[in-house]
Amino acid sequence: MVMVINRVMKKCLAIGWVLFSLWSCGGGADEKPGEVLAFVKPEHFPEPTYTFQNNPITAEGFELGKKLFFDPILSRDKSVSCNNCHQQSRAFADTPLHPTSVGVDNRFGIRNAPSIANMAFMKEFFWDGAVTHLDFVPINAIESDVEMDESLENVVKKLNASEAYRTKFKTAFGTEEATAPYLLHALSQFTAMMISADSKYDKYLQGQEELTANESRGLALFEQKCSSCHAGVLFTDQSYRNNGISSDFGDKGRGLITEDEADEGKFKVPSLRNAGITAPYMHNAKFSTLEEVLEHYGNGMVDSPTLDPSFKNGEVVVGIPMTKEEQGDIIEFIHTLTDYTFISDERFRNNE
Amino acid sequence: MKISKILALLALIVTIMSCENDEPQPEEFGTFQLYFDNKVGASELTLSEPGSTNYNYETTNGEKFNLSRFGYYVSKIKLEGPNGELYEDEVSVSASESKGYYQILESVASSHNVMLENVPAGSYSKVTFTIGVAEDGVQEGALGGVLDPAKGAWFWNWNAGYIGMAIEGTAENSAQQYVDWGNGTETKEKTFAVHVGGWKDVTDNENFVNNVRTRTLDFGTTVSVSEELSPNAHVVTDVLKLLDGVNIDFSSTYSVHAPKAGKPFADQLANAFVVHHVHQSSNGHGH
Numbered sequence: 225m226v227m228v229i230n231r232v233m234k235k236c237l238a239i240g241w242v243l244f245s246l247w248s249c250g251g252g253a254d255e256k257p258g259e260v261l262a263f264v265k266p267e268h269f270p271e272p273t274y275t276f277q278n279n280p281i282t283a284e285g286f287e288l289g290k291k292l293f294f295d296p297i298l299s300r301d302k303s304v305s306c307n308n309c310h311q312q313s314r315a316f317a318d319t320p321l322h323p324t325s326v327g328v329d330n331r332f333g334i335r336n337a338p339s340i341a342n343m344a345f346m347k348e349f350f351w352d353g354a355v356t357h358l359d360f361v362p363i364n365a366i367e368s369d370v371e372m373d374e375s376l377e378n379v380v381k382k383l384n385a386s387e388a389y390r391t392k393f394k395t396a397f398g399t400e401e402a403t404a405p406y407l408l409h410a411l412s413q414f415t416a417m418m419i420s421a422d423s424k425y426d427k428y429l430q431g432q433e434e435l436t437a438n439e440s441r442g443l444a445l446f447e448q449k450c451s452s453c454h455a456g457v458l459f460t461d462q463s464y465r466n467n468g469i470s471s472d473f474g475d476k477g478r479g480l481i482t483e484d485e486a487d488e489g490k491f492k493v494p495s496l497r498n499a500g501i502t503a504p505y506m507h508n509a510k511f512s513t514l515e516e517v518l519e520h521y522g523n524g525m526v527d528s529p530t531l532d533p534s535f536k537n538g539e540v541v542v543g544i545p546m547t548k549e550e551q552g553d554i555i556e557f558i559h560t561l562t563d564y565t566f567i568s569d570e571r572f573r574n575n576e
Numbered sequence: 577m578k579i580s581k582i583l584a585l586l587a588l589i590v591t592i593m594s595c596e597n598d599e600p601q602p603e604e605f606g607t608f609q610l611y612f613d614n615k616v617g618a619s620e621l622t623l624s625e626p627g628s629t630n631y632n633y634e635t636t637n638g639e640k641f642n643l644s645r646f647g648y649y650v651s652k653i654k655l656e657g658p659n660g661e662l663y664e665d666e667v668s669v670s671a672s673e674s675k676g677y678y679q680i681l682e683s684v685a686s687s688h689n690v691m692l693e694n695v696p697a698g699s700y701s702k703v704t705f706t707i708g709v710a711e712d713g714v715q716e717g718a719l720g721g722v723l724d725p726a727k728g729a730w731f732w733n734w735n736a737g738y739i740g741m742a743i744e745g746t747a748e749n750s751a752q753q754y755v756d757w758g759n760g761t762e763t764k765e766k767t768f769a770v771h772v773g774g775w776k777d778v779t780d781n782e783n784f785v786n787n788v789r790t791r792t793l794d795f796g797t798t799v800s801v802s803e804e805l806s807p808n809a810h811v812v813t814d815v816l817k818l819l820d821g822v823n824i825d826f827s828s829t830y831s832v833h834a835p836k837a838g839k840p841f842a843d844q845l846a847n848a849f850v851v852h853h854v855h856q857s858s859n860g861h862g863h
Contacts, residue, residue, distance in 0.1 A: 275717050278670060355736040356776075359717035363725065364733050369759070377726040397671070404726035405671035408718035481735050483836040484783040 261286055261413075263344070266421035268429055268457050272344040274358050274416050279409040281417065284396040286571075289414025291392065292407065294574040297382055298362075299372035300328050306365065306411075309337035312572055315420060315498035315563065316340045323509035327371040334370075334475055336509040338494055339502050341420035341566060347462050351491045351507045352477050358416060359408045376404050383407065418572060420497050421457075422565040425557075429457075435560060442557025449544050450496075450554070452534065459496040459561065465532040466490045468525030468541065469506055477507065489530045500559040501567070514558060518551035604697035606801040608655060608663070609808040610690040610705075612680045613852070614646055617816040621646060621682055627746055627764030636820045641747035641768070646815060647681040648741035649722070649730075651713065652790070653692060654704040658798060661698035669713070674721035677713065679729070680813075699798040703809055707845050708740025708788035711775050732773050735835070740788060741845070743770040743815060747826035768826055772842050774835025785835045787842035793851040800856065808855040817848045 261281040265272060279285075292298065296305040309325045310316040318325060318337035325333035335351050349355040355364060366372045366379060383389040383402035393402045396410060425443075427433035435443060446454075455461040464478035466489040473479070479488030491507045505511045511520060521544040525535055535543050546554070566572075614621040616633045624630060624642040631640035653665040653676075667676030681687045709723065714737045718724075723738065725731035730739035746767050755763040778784040799807035821844035822829070832838055 275715070278717055354734055357715055357717045357736065360731075360733075360736045363731070363736075367733055373759075375726075380726045399672070403671070403720060404724050405718035405720045409671050412717070482778070482781055482784045483834055484781055 261417070263416060264419075266419060266426070266457075268426070269342075269419075269421060270345055270456070270458070272416070273347055274344040274412065276416075279359070279412060281413045282396065284392070285410050285413040286417060288392045288396045289410035289412070290572070290574075291576065292411055293414050294576065297386075298366050298374060298379055300374040300378075304328055304372050306362070307574065309365075309371075310340050312567055312569075314339070314502055315567055316418060316572075317498070317502035320503050320512065323504050323512075325371060327368065328373045331370040331373075333368070335507050336504060339420075339498055340415055341418050341497060341563075342458060342495060343418065344416040345458055348492070352481050353464060353492055354481055358412050359405075361415075362408060362411050376407075380404050380407065414572075418566070420563040420566040423497065423563040424560040426563075428560070436556070438553050438556045439560050442553035442555070443560075445546070445550050445554050446557050449546065453493045454496050460493045462493065464490040464492055466528065466530040467506075468520070468527070468531050468535060468543070469508065469510055471526050471528035473528075475508065486530060489528055496558055497561045498563055498566070500562045514555045515551070518546065518554060522546045522551060604803055605694045606697055606803055607806040608692040608695045608700070608801055609806065610653065610692065610703065611808055611810050612650070612688045612690070612813060613810055614680075614682050614688075614813045614815065616643070617814065621815065623682055624745065626744070626767055629746060629748075629766070631746070631748055633816070635816065635824055637823060637825075639747060639749055639819075639824055639826050641745050641819075641826065643682075643743065643745040643815065644767075645683070645742055645744035647679060647683075647687075647730075648707055648813070649677060649679055649709050649738060650690065650705050650707060651677045651709065652704075652706040653678075653690065655692070655695060655700045656702050656704070657698050657700040659698065661696065661700055663692065663695045663700070665692055669716050669719045669721075669723070671718060672720040674713075674719045674723040677709065677722050679722040695801045697800075697802040699800050700795070700807070701798045702792055702794045703811075703851065704790060704792040706788060706790045707849070708772070708842075709738035709775065710788045711777075714738065714775055730771070730773075732771075735774070737773055737775045739771045739773040740775075741770075741772040741841070743772075743818065743841075744768065747830065750826040750830040751828070752830045768830035770829075770832040770838070770841055772832070772838035774838060774842075776835075783836055785839045785842075787835055787838050789842055789845040791846060791849050793849060795851055795854045797854060799854050805856065807857075810852045810854065812850050812852040814848050814850070818844045821847055 261283050263276060263281055293306045296302045298305060304327055309318045309322065311319055317339040324335055325337045327333060343349065343358050349361050350364065355361050363376055366374050366376055380402055389402055393399050393406055397406045399406055424433055428435050453461055453465060464487060473489040476488045478490040479485065499514065503512055505517050511517045523543060525541050525543045527541045535541060619633065621643060622632065624644055626644040628642060631642050633642060634640050652667060655663040665676050669675065678690050679687060723729045730742060732739060750766040750768045752763065752765060752767050754765045772787050774785050774787040776784055777786045793811065795809060801807060818841055822840040
């Protein structure tokens with residue numbers, strides 16, 4: 225027994241030595257101060273898409289990202305922070321008071337700010353999939369003239385004018401000054417940790433909680449009628465579809481990115497996690513309740529050349545046939561996707 | 577116990593070796609310089625002020641123009657020789673650097689020279705490089721160096737990725753109106769801007785174009801690299817070939833800011849880059 229322990233210890237020492245020597249030769253840029261914070265993938269979730277190898281999460285990086293997330297310094301006149309449109313009580317979606325985003329000088333955006341939970345698992349971002357990497361997501365909000373209306377370059381300048389920020393960048397990344405890539409890495413460290421996987425439904429999957437009879441019926445109906453698009457544990461197949469909101473594509477959606485007429489009016493299938501607390505709904509905030517949403521799928525779809533074929537039978541728009549009772553059951557199921565642990569998680573709360 | 581001792585000893589040896597020298601040196605190495613010389617037909621490229629109506633160039637179709645900005649990204653540089661010689665420029669990216677990515681800017685003379693180091697001794701007859709930033713670069717996330725968007729990198733927010741090549745100037749026939757953007761920036765009358773970007777390959781959608789191109793250029797001869805011999809390849813990038821190649825009509829083509837519109841230009845990149853000549857001597861060019 226003693227021998228075994230001794231052997232194990234020596235092995236550890238040897239490995240420790242190797243690690244130490246690697247570290248001592250590495251020097252400079254590769255050194256990441258601080259302890260690595262664990263990104264724990266929920267067992268029932270897919271592998272994350274985020275490039276953690278380029279940006280390992282540390283306590284200091286996460287804290288810096290959090291400070292930046294809540295700091296309006298990112299906006300031109302220091303009036304708008306990420307948190308303005310992404311509030312924890314709404315699973316980091318916007319409040320119903322802002323159906324579309326409100327930016328500097330009270331300018332209105334054209335789309336509803338969605339929940340940013342589980343971004344570490346998504347392939348593309350924004351309603352039109354304009355961005356393909358989490359690091360680049362904040363740039364669009366910062367540089368949009370209806371959101372923060374600021375240049376990334378000037379944000380970096382403002383951060384470097386602050387001794388507190390310079391110190392935090394140094395502690396988090398070992399850099400002498402704040403730079404855009406590290407700013408974006410810090411924000412990604414904070415947002416990648418925003419995992420919502422502890423709803424009643426998750427507990428049901430893990431055998432820890434029972435669904436009510438209505439919720440169970442809702443789940444069965446959901447799987448039958450909704451899960452071809454709102455697929456898997458992320459409740460989205462991450463595709464772009466036209467779900468019959470309008471036939472007038474003032475906002476071309478996915479068509480803006482693909483430059484393809486066949487994609488006009490298509491938007492990303494949103495995750496339905498926390499949908500019960502992220503009203504209003506759809507890219508243009510057309511509906512303010514889940515009842516309206518279900519009624520839309522049942523009876524309200526507008527036909528157009530790019531309407532998703534799954535809503536049509538030949539030339540006839542059929543939507544998703546449902547009785548009122550079925551709609552109600554599905555809504556009850558959707559409410560089981562609300563993650564109260566996530567929306568009260570102190571790690572994501574502004575504590576300054 | 578024995579195994580752990582051996583492990584520890586091995587670790588010690590590895591440590592000493594790795595600290596002494598990063599690379600074993602069984603052979604000889606030298607340097608190779610790529611010189612990117614931007615031209616307009618036979619003329620050297622001289623930049624004008626944006627909006628200047630002094631048109632010092634003309635396309636074959638008679639479109640008079642000048643240039644106020646020209647540049648492109650080059651990456652994944654590879655040298656090959658007739659006897660299997662191979663050098664691949666190291667690509668190493670992080671939030672603090674983008675080693676292996678070069679932004680060749682007409683306005684920055686030092687950017688025209690790309691010095692390749694640790695090239696194995698031998699003879700080389702061709703060079704390969706990528707114009708633009710391909711998917712593997714974009715999908716690394718936020719990077720430093722020439723890919724840092726706050727330090728002059730050409731980053732597209734609206735359709736995230738990098739502009740691979742930018743051609744801007746003023747043209748007599750450009751239909752561009754004056755625009756005051758209200759934030760201290762303006763677009764001058766008769767200017768044009770061609771930004772070639774787009775890196776995604778999407779099956780079944782020919783509108784969704786990948787404008788990143790890889791070119792292999794033959795030297796037409798071989799040059800030798802050794803500790804004493806540092807050759808130089810003079811690459812000419814001809815803006816006129818790009819504009820003539822698309823039969824540019826500035827009255828309709830003056831604002832190119834999306835992958836689909838940039839594709840005709842990307843398709844001309846194969847013609848626009850040529851190796852004009854190579855120098856064997858170490859410092860023969862004096863650029």
